[in-house]
Amino acid sequence: MDTRHLLVVCSALLSVVLAGKHDIYSGHSVYGVQVRNRDHQMLLHNLELTLDLDVWQHGIISEREALIRVAPENKAYFLQALDDEGVEYYVHLQDVAQALEEAEIERNSWRASGQNRMMFNDYPRYDEINEYMDMIASRYPDLVNVVTAGKSFDQRDIKYLKISTTNFEDSSKPIYMLTAMIHAREWVTTPTLLYSVFRLVENLRSQDRDLRDDIDWIIMPLLNPDGYEYSHETDRLWRKTRSYRPHINDTCWGVDGNRNYDSVNFAAIGASPDPCSDIYPGPEPFSEVETAYVRDVLLEHVDRIQIFMDVHSFGNYITYGYGDGTLPPNSAQLHLVSAVMGAAMDVNKLPEANFYRLGNSGLLMYFTAGCAQDYAQSIGGVPFSLTLELPSYGHRFEVPPQYISHINEETWEGIAASARVARTFYRAKATPPINPPVNPPVNPPVNPSNNN
Ligand SMILES: [Zn+2]
Known part of the structure; x- marks a missing residue:
């Protein structure tokens, strides 16, 4: 059998294997909705709550459309509501199940072709990610420490790396803290942080030596391993954690980790009280161990963390607080750091x-x-807290692996540029005082004696 016939047979077999896996999204469509004003935004948010819509992308008024997944039983009501308010829309994806299946077949055939030589140029699984972190710590013991923050709800280790030429003992250095994959389906986020580790440790280039020498790094590439594995095995579009609280709801799992941090208006805006919703914030702040670990690391190093950045996918956005539209006192500097970062990525993008x-x-x-x-902005001490929404190159959550290495590179350029500009403020101590926390933390840090 020649190679071409072999490939045909393989993809036919794959189709059989995959048939059914994405059936829960059969008949679901994604609509592109033109958001022209705040009323349109409110309409979409109200429909999100009543119809349990899945917002793939929040639009920008009169500039970028919102992308909304709608179940077949809700389409008529949804489209009528848009028509009633004169909101324009189009069908962005006719059948979500089919799109997911095609993407998976394409991904598998790319993998079978052997082009993913480096694991961060593909979508590594939980075990591979942990292996990489353990390997790099054992190979570079003077530079890298691997720390286990604790167990996930389903008892998986949640690990992070500390990278420092001075074992985190030089208190004059700023810390850059990076987190990714609290939202399980945003697969491209973890590779960018693994690649950043690679650039700082294994593949340091001479022009980046200052970043390794002058800055300490905390990198948490996989905050929600339970959700991530579930999105590979069972439900590609899973977003939340996998916690289970049958006394609250015995048919729905998980909490939106990025609504679960302690903040003013917790659960009151941009969230749903329905435990089955994708934006359910949980029964209380830090109900999820996964977010509590991030809190503990933040509080342990709060005096030195100069930038905290939580990486998401997708849309090409860099945002800063606060989520209710109010601004911290250093908003000019926050905007500058964001702009330097965005510009560095823009010049490197396709x-x-x-x-x-x-x-x-x-x-x-x-x-x-x-x-x-x-949360990171409000605790007092972290001047620059950012959310990064990576590019999808038009493929939403299903970024073809062919794009990952480019996204890794351009994101690294952004991280490097933001690290340098933030460092100048750290040296000059030119950051104005940050708002004190409005709400005290619900739980004290695990080990308060470490919080110097
Ligand atoms: Zn996200």
Whole structure:
């Protein structure tokens, strides 16, 4: 059998294997909705709550459309509501199940072709990610420490890396803290942080030596391993954690990790009280161990963390707090750091991607509460807290692996540029005082004695 026939047989077999896996999304469509004003945004948010819509992308008024997944039983009501208000829309994806199946077949055949030589140029699984972190820590013991923050709800280890030429003992250095994959389906986020580790440790280039020497790094590439594995095995579009609280609801699992942080207006804006919703914030702040670990690391190093950045997918956005549209006192500097970062990524992007848009998350896109960006900004001590929404190159959550290495590179350029500009403020101590926390943390840090 020649190679071509072999490939045909293989993809036919794959189709058989995959048949049924994405059936829960059969007949679901994604609509592109033109958001022209705040009323349109409110209409979409109200429909999101009543019809349990799945918002793939929040639009920007009169500039970028919102992308909304709608179940077949809700389509008529949804489209009528848009028509009634004169909101324009189009069918962006006719059948979500079919699109997911095609993407998976394409991904598998790319993998079978052997082009993913480096694991961060593909979508590595939980075990591979942990292996990489353990390997790099054992190979570079003077530079890298691997730390287990604790267990996930389903008892998987949640690990992170500390990268420092001075074992985190030089208190004059700023810390850059990066987190990814609290939202399980946003697969391209973890590779970008693994690649950043690669660039800082295994593949340091001479022009980046200052970043390794002058800055300490905390990198948490996989915050929600339960959701991530579930999105590979069972439900490609799973977003939440996998916690289970039958006394609250015995048919729905999980909490939206990026609504679960302690903040003003927790659960009151940009969230749903329905435990089955994709934006359910949980019964209380930090109900999820996965977000509590991030809180503990933030509080342990709060005096030195200069930038905290939580990486998401998708849309080419950089946002800062607060989610209710109010601004911290250093908003000019926050905007500058975001702009330097966005510009560095824009000059490295492929032509077909959007330019980065940046600003306050509430004013630019939609109001929220309880997200990591707001919590880190509010604790006092972290001047620059950002959310990064990576590019999808038009493929939404299903970024073809062929694009990953480019996204890794351009994101690294952004991280490097933001690290350098933030460092100048750290040296000059030119950051104005940050608002004190409005709400005290619900739970004290696990080990308060570490919080110097
Ligand atoms: Zn996200």
